[in-house]
Amino acid sequence: MMDGSQKKGLKEQRPLHIVTPLLESWKLSMAAGTTVFLKLENVQPTGSFKIRGIGHLCQEVAKKGCKHFVCPSGGNAGVAVAYAARKLGIPTTVLLPKGANPTLLERLEREGAEVQIVGKVWDEANLKAQEMTKVDGWVNIPPFDNPLIWEGHGSIIHELKHTLGTRPGVIILSVGGGGLLAGVVAGMKQVGWQDVPIIAMETRGADSFNQAIQAGRLVTLPDITSIAKCLGAKTVAARALECAHECQIISEVVDDVEAIEAVERFLDDERMLVEPACGAALAAIYSGCLGRLQAEGRLSASLGSIVVIVCGGNNIDRAELRDLQTRLGRS
Ligand code: PLV
Numbered sequence: 001m002m003d004g005s006q007k008k009g010l011k012e013q014r015p016l017h018i019v020t021p022l023l024e025s026w027k028l029s030m031a032a033g034t035t036v037f038l039k040l041e042n043v044q045p046t047g048s049f050k051i052r053g054i055g056h057l058c059q060e061v062a063k064k065g066c067k068h069f070v071c072p073s074g075g076n077a078g079v080a081v082a083y084a085a086r087k088l089g090i091p092t093t094v095l096l097p098k099g100a101n102p103t104l105l106e107r108l109e110r111e112g113a114e115v116q117i118v119g120k121v122w123d124e125a126n127l128k129a130q131e132m133t134k135v136d137g138w139v140n141i142p143p144f145d146n147p148l149i150w151e152g153h154g155s156i157i158h159e160l161k162h163t164l165g166t167r168p169g170v171i172i173l174s175v176g177g178g179g180l181l182a183g184v185v186a187g188m189k190q191v192g193w194q195d196v197p198i199i200a201m202e203t204r205g206a207d208s209f210n211q212a213i214q215a216g217r218l219v220t221l222p223d224i225t226s227i228a229k230c231l232g233a234k235t236v237a238a239r240a241l242e243c244a245h246e247c248q249i250i251s252e253v254v255d256d257v258e259a260i261e262a263v264e265r266f267l268d269d270e271r272m273l274v275e276p277a278c279g280a281a282l283a284a285i286y287s288g289c290l291g292r293l294q295a296e297g298r299l300s301a302s303l304g305s306i307v308v309i310v311c312g313g314n315n316i317d318r319a320e321l322r323d324l325q326t327r328l329g330r331s
Contacts, residue, residue: 016055016084017044017155022163027269028308032285035305037164039156042274042312049153049311050080050143053183056152057141058084066090067137072118072125074176074230074277075104075315077143082111093132095125099229104314121224123234144179145237153183154190160307161191169303172199172290174281174311175209175251177233178240184309185243197248197299199290201280203259206231210251212241227256227324230277230313250298254280257328258287263321275313276324282308 020040028036041049054077058069069092071081078094085092092113096105098120108115118125126142133140142149160168171188175181181200188194202210205226211219218241224232243249254262259279266282267273274282284290285308293299325331 013059015155016059016087017052017152019159020044022160022307023270025270028282028285032290032306034169034303036285037168037305037307038270039160039307039309041156042272042278042310044312046076046079046083047312047314048076048080049156049180049309050076051083052155053146053149053152053179054080054141054143055084057146057148058088058090060148061139061141062088062090065137066139068092068135068139069141070129070132070138071095071141071143072122072129073143074122074232075100076230076313077141078113078115079104079107079111079314081141082108082113085113086111095128097121097125097229101315101317101320103317107314121234122229122232144177144182144233145239146179149179150183150186150239153180154187156309157184157187157191157193161193164305164307166304167193167196168305168307170197170199170290170299171307171309172201172281172284173309174231174277175200175202175236175240176206176231176277178209178236178243180309180311181209181249182237182239182243185247188247194247197250199284199293200249200251201284201289202231202251202253203228203276203280204253204255207253208234209236209240210253212236213244213249213251217241226259226276227327228259228276228280230275230315231280250293252284252289252293254283254287254289257330258283260324260328260330262286263316272310273316273321274310275316277313277315278311281311284308
């Protein structure tokens with residue numbers, strides 16, 4: 001797909017992400033018993049928050065003369081790289097594990113990226129990316145483990161501070177490899193919000209952060225068994241674990257059914273369809289996890305406002321939702 005910005009090539013140095021809306025949700029506020037704000041990263045031009053950090057990283061490596069991006073991805077980082085690459089005029093290969101959604105594949109191809117399907121889980125695609133980037137000028141754009149990615153994701157918090165004015169009582173987000181978490185923590189430190197607690201949500205079977213927190217060291221899962229494939233990094237970034245020593249991070253795990261229930265309820269409540277990776281974050285409220293943490297005294301009973309980072313995701317449409325519901329015995 002050609003557009004004017006492609007011709008500008010490397011001169012494109014404005015951020016590639018947009019400032020997203022912060023929506024007060026009546027339905028989620030009812031469910032949580034306090035005001036819930038949704039940071040709508042699903043409306044980014046690439047369908048998820050990933051463009052913030054990945055866009056920033058791609059712009060920086062493009063300045064240094066990168067000739068080809070290679071991105072091992074669960075899907076959404078791949079769309080972000082493909083979009084950034086088109087804007088910057090740099091060829092791209094996206095490596096995806098099996099099972100990617102056809103709409104997502106079409107999007108990648110239309111952005112001009114070459115797509116290769118590698119292995120069953122993201123970690124296998126990651127190994128191949130490391131091989132491919134031994135060529136001079138080919139650069140590996142990882143989906144979550146890079147300081148420039150965290151710097152880019154940190155912009156979410158600057159926007160929140162600007163829009164909300166006051167600090168929220170808690171921030172809820174999903175954790176895959178921990179890039180979003182690391183970016184949010186970086187942003188919170190910059191704006192002086194490091195004492196705001198974070199609820200870090202994962203699904204069972206993709207819970208590499210929770211297991212690392214419990215063990216006090218990085219843990220590599222034997223396999224990814226959750227439907228939330230985009231949370232499926234077998235090992236989180238070391239930085240994600242460090243963050244747990246710097247801020248109050250409450251790590252919680254929901255099962256796939258709770259994540260998909262959250263996707264369904266969110267569709268009814270807000271008329272927006274997100275993938276299970278994002279359902280995990282919404283499930284903190286819908287599944288009663290938040291209320292339990294308050295009852296246990298791990299979170300204040302009077303939180304004021306809550307922010308949920310609606311990370312979004314492209315791996316979903318009506319057919320995919322039906323398929324997931326069938327797999328989970330829900331239809
Ligand atoms: N997805 C990565 C890693 O996948 C990817 O390649 O797209 N929510 C959504 C919609 C996501 O796509 C991801 C990551 C996350 C949450 C988790 O973000 P992270 O990895 O920065 O913790 C294997």
